[in-house]
Amino acid sequence: xxxxxxxxxxxxxxxxxxxxxxxxxxxxxxxxxxxxxxxxxxxxxxxxxxxxxxxxxxxxxxxxxxxxxxxxxxxxxxxxxxxxxxxxxxxxxxxxxxxxxxxxxxxxxxxxxxxxxxxxxxxxxxxxxxxxxxxxxxxxxxxxxxxxxxxxxxxxxxxxxxxxxxxxxxxxxxxxxxxxxxxxxxxxxxxxxxxxxxxxxxxxxxxxxxxxxxxxxxxxxxxxxxxxxxxxxxxxxxxxxxxxxxxxxxxxxxxxxxxxxxxxxxxxxxxxxxxxxxxxxxxxxxxxxxxxxxxxxxxxxxxxxxxxxxxxxxxxxxxxxxxxxxxxxxxxxxxxxxxxxxxxxxxxxxxxxxxxxxxxxxxxx
Amino acid sequence: xxxxxxxxxxxxxxxxxxxxxxxxxxxxxxxxxxxxxxxxxxxxxxxxxxxxxxxxxxxxxxxxxxxxxxxxxxxxxxxxxxxxxxxxxxxxxxxxxxxxxxxxxxxxxxxxxxxxxxxxxxxxxxxxxxxxxxxxxxxxxxxxxxxxxxxxxxxxxxxxxxxxxxxxxxxxxxxxxxxxxxxxxxxxxxxxxxxxxxxxxxxxxxxxxxxxxxxxxxxxxxxxxxxxxxxxxxxxxxxxxxxxxxxxxxxxxxxxxxxxxxxxxxxxxxxxxxxxxxxxxxxxxxxxxxx
Numbered sequence: 001x002x003x004x005x006x007x008x009x010x011x012x013x014x015x016x017x018x019x020x021x022x023x024x025x026x027x028x029x030x031x032x033x034x035x036x037x038x039x040x041x042x043x044x045x046x047x048x049x050x051x052x053x054x055x056x057x058x059x060x061x062x063x064x065x066x067x068x069x070x071x072x073x074x075x076x077x078x079x080x081x082x083x084x085x086x087x088x089x090x091x092x093x094x095x096x097x098x099x100x101x102x103x104x105x106x107x108x109x110x111x112x113x114x115x116x117x118x119x120x121x122x123x124x125x126x127x128x129x130x131x132x133x134x135x136x137x138x139x140x141x142x143x144x145x146x147x148x149x150x151x152x153x154x155x156x157x158x159x160x161x162x163x164x165x166x167x168x169x170x171x172x173x174x175x176x177x178x179x180x181x182x183x184x185x186x187x188x189x190x191x192x193x194x195x196x197x198x199x200x201x202x203x204x205x206x207x208x209x210x211x212x213x214x215x216x217x218x219x220x221x222x223x224x225x226x227x228x229x230x231x232x233x234x235x236x237x238x239x240x241x242x243x244x245x246x247x248x249x250x251x252x253x254x255x256x257x258x259x260x261x262x263x264x265x266x267x268x269x270x271x272x273x274x275x276x277x278x279x280x281x282x283x284x285x286x287x288x289x290x291x292x293x294x295x296x297x298x299x300x301x302x303x304x305x306x307x308x309x310x311x312x313x314x315x316x317x318x319x320x321x322x323x324x325x326x327x328x329x330x331x332x333x334x335x336x337x338x339x340x341x342x343x344x345x346x347x348x349x350x351x352x353x354x355x356x357x358x359x360x361x362x363x364x365x
Numbered sequence: 366x367x368x369x370x371x372x373x374x375x376x377x378x379x380x381x382x383x384x385x386x387x388x389x390x391x392x393x394x395x396x397x398x399x400x401x402x403x404x405x406x407x408x409x410x411x412x413x414x415x416x417x418x419x420x421x422x423x424x425x426x427x428x429x430x431x432x433x434x435x436x437x438x439x440x441x442x443x444x445x446x447x448x449x450x451x452x453x454x455x456x457x458x459x460x461x462x463x464x465x466x467x468x469x470x471x472x473x474x475x476x477x478x479x480x481x482x483x484x485x486x487x488x489x490x491x492x493x494x495x496x497x498x499x500x501x502x503x504x505x506x507x508x509x510x511x512x513x514x515x516x517x518x519x520x521x522x523x524x525x526x527x528x529x530x531x532x533x534x535x536x537x538x539x540x541x542x543x544x545x546x547x548x549x550x551x552x553x554x555x556x557x558x559x560x561x562x563x564x565x566x567x568x569x570x571x572x573x574x575x576x577x578x579x580x581x582x583x584x585x586x587x588x589x590x591x592x593x594x595x596x597x598x599x600x601x602x603x604x605x606x607x608x609x610x611x612x613x614x615x616x617x618x619x620x621x622x623x624x625x626x627x628x629x630x631x632x633x634x635x636x637x638x639x640x641x642x643x644x645x646x647x648x649x650x651x652x653x654x655x656x
């Protein structure tokens with residue numbers, strides 16, 4: 001399964017064997033151009049995986065870095081540990097793939113982005129929706145301009161994560177980067193950033209607990225851009241009616257309406273556009289079966305493999321920029337912090353006095 | 366052993382549709398009562414489709430109860446359980462952490478859970494034993510029913526495959542054979558690679574279920590490699606996702622399948638007697654009568 005024809009191999013450390021780390025390890029290890037080392041502070045996971053997998057293991061991150069055995073790391077530890085671990089790796093000259101959200105403090109995100117760029121290292125954050133065919137098609141349609149002026153977007157994500165009051169892990173603690181905002185809402189926010197850049201304002205933000213003691217289970221907000229575009233964000237991870245996380249983006253423009261989820265991309269065009277010759281006037285539907293590019297190894301969706309493939313390809317090619325670089329993930333961190341800041345401000349209690357023009361009577365003209 | 370050529374899948378009953386979320390929801394609504402699922406299963410059974418390949422979803426437990434209550438009526442009915450229902454575990458990881466999730470699904474009555482929690486040395490961690498206990502827990506709902514093949518779901522098979530933990534696939538195979546006296550099967554999205562690893566593990570003539578369809582949808586490693594493995598490998602291959610979620614018209618899909626070497630069975634889903642019959646008839650037309 002590994003290549004034998006002297007292709008460049010990337011020595012890759014996977015750090016943190018939690019839900020995402022295990023999946024990254026499996027995908028990265030199946031890649032033909034990697035030699036993977038694993039690292040996890042919990043002895044249990046290292047013992048279990050180390051016992052059956054032939055890969056080298058470390059329990060201590062610093063020790064692994066000091067051994068100089070790596071070209072790159074995948075950081076999949078709890079979110080509050082991202083910033084210090086990413087910094088150490090960059091200082092060692094390693095390329096970094098970090099799980100989302102990138103940094104809990106956007107100032108760390110800016111510093112680390114600058115550091116990666118200064119050192120010419122490949123950086124990436126695991127916003128895998130940018131590798132979903134239907135969301136990529138949505139990006140292509142937006143960039144073609146075929147929708148005319150886009151005036152409003154609805155960005156939604158729902159799923160069944162926290163369905164009753166219960167014990168806590170880091171994922172349910174907001175100071176550790178848990179909660180619906182960091183875990184779920186970060187994804188549609190990142191897609192909005194990809195499509196439209198960083199919003200200039202947030203208002204009406206609701207970060208509400210439904211079952212969780214320490215954090216938010218539902219997130220609502222109105223985002224605005226200087227261009228006049230607005231977006232409603234509606235996210236809830238306590239919704240049992242969904243079988244698994246379901247993300248959907250819908251937008252309206254002067255020339256039509258566009259929506260996408262993981263399965264399909266639907267476009268209604270009022271008039272056809274020369275910039276989008278493969279779409280007709282009226283309804284157009286493209287399914288995941290048409291939009292998905294095959295990956296070399298499949299675990300849980302092509303997008304999870306495609307993002308790792310991209311990271312490894314960028315390292316081998318010696319290019320610093322990936323679709324989900326630290327630059328773009330920093331926009332998402334800053335948008336998230338804008339939401340928190342908006343939530344902290346009291347909602348307005350004032351009422352506008354309408355400006356009413358007194359209707360002149362017919363005879364008064 | 367020989368197994369039926371046409372196997373009835375369960376995605377349509379649980380709101381799983383790879384083409385459309387709206388369609389998935391409509392199906393979830395239609396099949397929320399057990400009786401509407403049983404009605405379709407009965408139609409399949411009447412039409413000679415006797416094997417139900419299903420996830421170990423909680424609701425399958427209700428179907429099992431129904432079948433157990435009428436042993437005479439369902440004496441030829443077969444389940445091919447596919448374990449585990451992965452979302453159950455994934456959600457538990459969010460609640461309890463990785464290790465906590467595993468312990469959460471272990472029976473409380475055994476000494477094993479306590480021993481595992483307490484073990485701090487590598488030697489003390491009987492991973493194979495833990496895996497066998499999880500298999501037995503998943504199999505509880507099928508007690509007394511006919512389960513000639515028991516499958517490990519692709520999310521686990523492929524996870525282990527990527528991690529280079531093929532040994533655990535061997536543990537599954539041996540436990541199913543030794544304890545249940547039936548055959549183990551493996552579902553995967555990476556068929557050529559799995560075949561290679563199972564062969565290395567000494568699993569002979571493995572039963573492998575994977576996507577096999579004309580447009581190569583989710584045939585990782587490449588459709589050509591799939592066809593080559595079918596042609597040259599010694600395996601019992603089962604094709605799923607044969608219509609690629611509706612992207613291939615039924616006749617075209619089945620005509621293409623009939624050109625493949627070494628295909629033992631086909632899994633398909635349907636929500637009505639009409640669709641069951643039409644798929645069955647197409648298969649008979651292109652692959653010849655069964656037997």
